[in-house]
Amino acid sequence: MELLKQRIIKDGRIKPGNIVKVDSFLNHQMDVVLLGEIGEEFARRFADQPVTKILTIEASGIGIATIAALHFGNVPVVFAKKAKSKNLDGALYLSQVESFTHGTVSEIQVSKKFITRDDCVLILDDFLARGRALLGLIDIVKQSGASLAGCGIVIEKGFQEGGQTLRDMGVRLESLAIIDRADENGFVFRN
Amino acid sequence: MELLKQRIIKDGRIKPGNIVKVDSFLNHQMDVVLLGEIGEEFARRFADQPVTKILTIEASGIGIATIAALHFGNVPVVFAKKAKSKNLDGALYLSQVESFTHGTVSEIQVSKKFITRDDCVLILDDFLARGRALLGLIDIVKQSGASLAGCGIVIEKGFQEGGQTLRDMGVRLESLAIIDRADENGFVFRN
Numbered sequence: 001m002e003l004l005k006q007r008i009i010k011d012g013r014i015k016p017g018n019i020v021k022v023d024s025f026l027n028h029q030m031d032v033v034l035l036g037e038i039g040e041e042f043a044r045r046f047a048d049q050p051v052t053k054i055l056t057i058e059a060s061g062i063g064i065a066t067i068a069a070l071h072f073g074n075v076p077v078v079f080a081k082k083a084k085s086k087n088l089d090g091a092l093y094l095s096q097v098e099s100f101t102h103g104t105v106s107e108i109q110v111s112k113k114f115i116t117r118d119d120c121v122l123i124l125d126d127f128l129a130r131g132r133a134l135l136g137l138i139d140i141v142k143q144s145g146a147s148l149a150g151c152g153i154v155i156e157k158g159f160q161e162g163g164q165t166l167r168d169m170g171v172r173l174e175s176l177a178i179i180d181r182a183d184e185n186g187f188v189f190r191n
Numbered sequence: 192m193e194l195l196k197q198r199i200i201k202d203g204r205i206k207p208g209n210i211v212k213v214d215s216f217l218n219h220q221m222d223v224v225l226l227g228e229i230g231e232e233f234a235r236r237f238a239d240q241p242v243t244k245i246l247t248i249e250a251s252g253i254g255i256a257t258i259a260a261l262h263f264g265n266v267p268v269v270f271a272k273k274a275k276s277k278n279l280d281g282a283l284y285l286s287q288v289e290s291f292t293h294g295t296v297s298e299i300q301v302s303k304k305f306i307t308r309d310d311c312v313l314i315l316d317d318f319l320a321r322g323r324a325l326l327g328l329i330d331i332v333k334q335s336g337a338s339l340a341g342c343g344i345v346i347e348k349g350f351q352e353g354g355q356t357l358r359d360m361g362v363r364l365e366s367l368a369i370i371d372r373a374d375e376n377g378f379v380f381r382n
Contacts, residue, residue: 015280021280023302024304024305028269028270028272028301028302028305029267029268029269029302029304029305030257030260030267030268030269030270031267032257032260032261032265032266032267032268033265035257036261058249058250058253059249059250059253059270059272062249062250062253062254062257063253063254063256063257063268063270065254066221066223066226066253066254066257066258067257067258067261069221069223070223070227070258074223074224075223076220076221076222076223077220077221077223077254078219078220078221079219079221079250079254081219081250089206089212110219111214111219111220113215113220114215114219114220
């Protein structure tokens with residue numbers, strides 16, 4: 001997605017350790033106009049799928065998924081929760097996820113009420129690096145018996161293994177920008 | 192907001208300890224059509240304010256704020272983070288917040304880059320109970336020197352002290368539904 005790549009070049013920053021920072025428009029401050037374009041692009045790429053629900057994970061995925069849902073016929077958005085909460089009760093789908101960014105392992109949770117075998121679920125998230133969060137979300141979709149439309153990612157770090165792992169599993173993965181290198185010379189995108 | 196009250200009556204549930212559960216449409220699964228109506232209502236109520244930024248806090252506030260921003264001329268949304276993250280660097284506004292729901296105290300964080308004295312900030316969140324999260328966000332707006340347009344809340348628990356505390360401070364508070372009682376007899380809303 002050319003618009004997104006241009007925005008990453010313009011406003012993204014690279015920190016030591018291959019940390020790609022897009023906090024000015026994607027995951028701390030959010031440009032809702034860009035999110036609209038991103039949602040439209042996901043809708044184009046998954047137009048052949050009868051998506052009934054969008055699944056994401058707190059926190060940064062929520063804004064992306066919510067605006068994208070407007071381009072998928074207003075399907076409901078469900079976000080997996082990372083922490084135990086008094087707001088969650090009843091039967092839950094659980095999956096273990098290790099966070100590279102935060103250096104923690106957590107159990108992600110989705111109420112069984114909100115994803116069933118009748119659903120066709122599209123998973124959306126902001127970043128794909130090692131793929132742990134996506135694998136947890138895919139595991140939850142499998143537990144539910146729903147069909148998986150695929151995974152839509154805003155930025156894939158092509159130099160980490162998550163994308164390859166998912167493609168090898170046969171998951172349909174649509175990444176709007178794949179960064180193959182991010183260093184002192186700037187960003188290199190996969191074509 | 193009548194539509195919201197009807198939805199709370201229809202799909203909300205009451206758990207022992209005055210826990211109001213709206214996880215089927217607001218804070219776990221999200222009905223984006225309802226979020227659109229909510230965003231439009233906030234825009235009507237704050238139409239006199241030259242809002243330049245919407246501030247919320249992860250996680251449930253993000254979907255509400257993002258869709259609301261579409262009704263405020265596409266202003267950027269900033270969400271405060273509850274946990275330290277490798278994604279945050281540089282100068283930060285910090286404020287202490289106690290969570291009633293999760294039984295924890297956390298330090299919320301917003302990058303100083305994204306709220307400045309030139310901003311007019313609208314704070315949005317899903318719930319107001321004891322008001323700790325809102326007080327933290329208001330503290331951050333004060334630290335920034337920005338002007339505060341006010342606070343927009345989807346559901347205020349009128350039987351807890353947060354709303355009164357904020358009104359006594361002179362904060363402009365717009366709650367779309369105020370629940371004065373939630374028990375085995377159902378919901379009672381303030382007129």
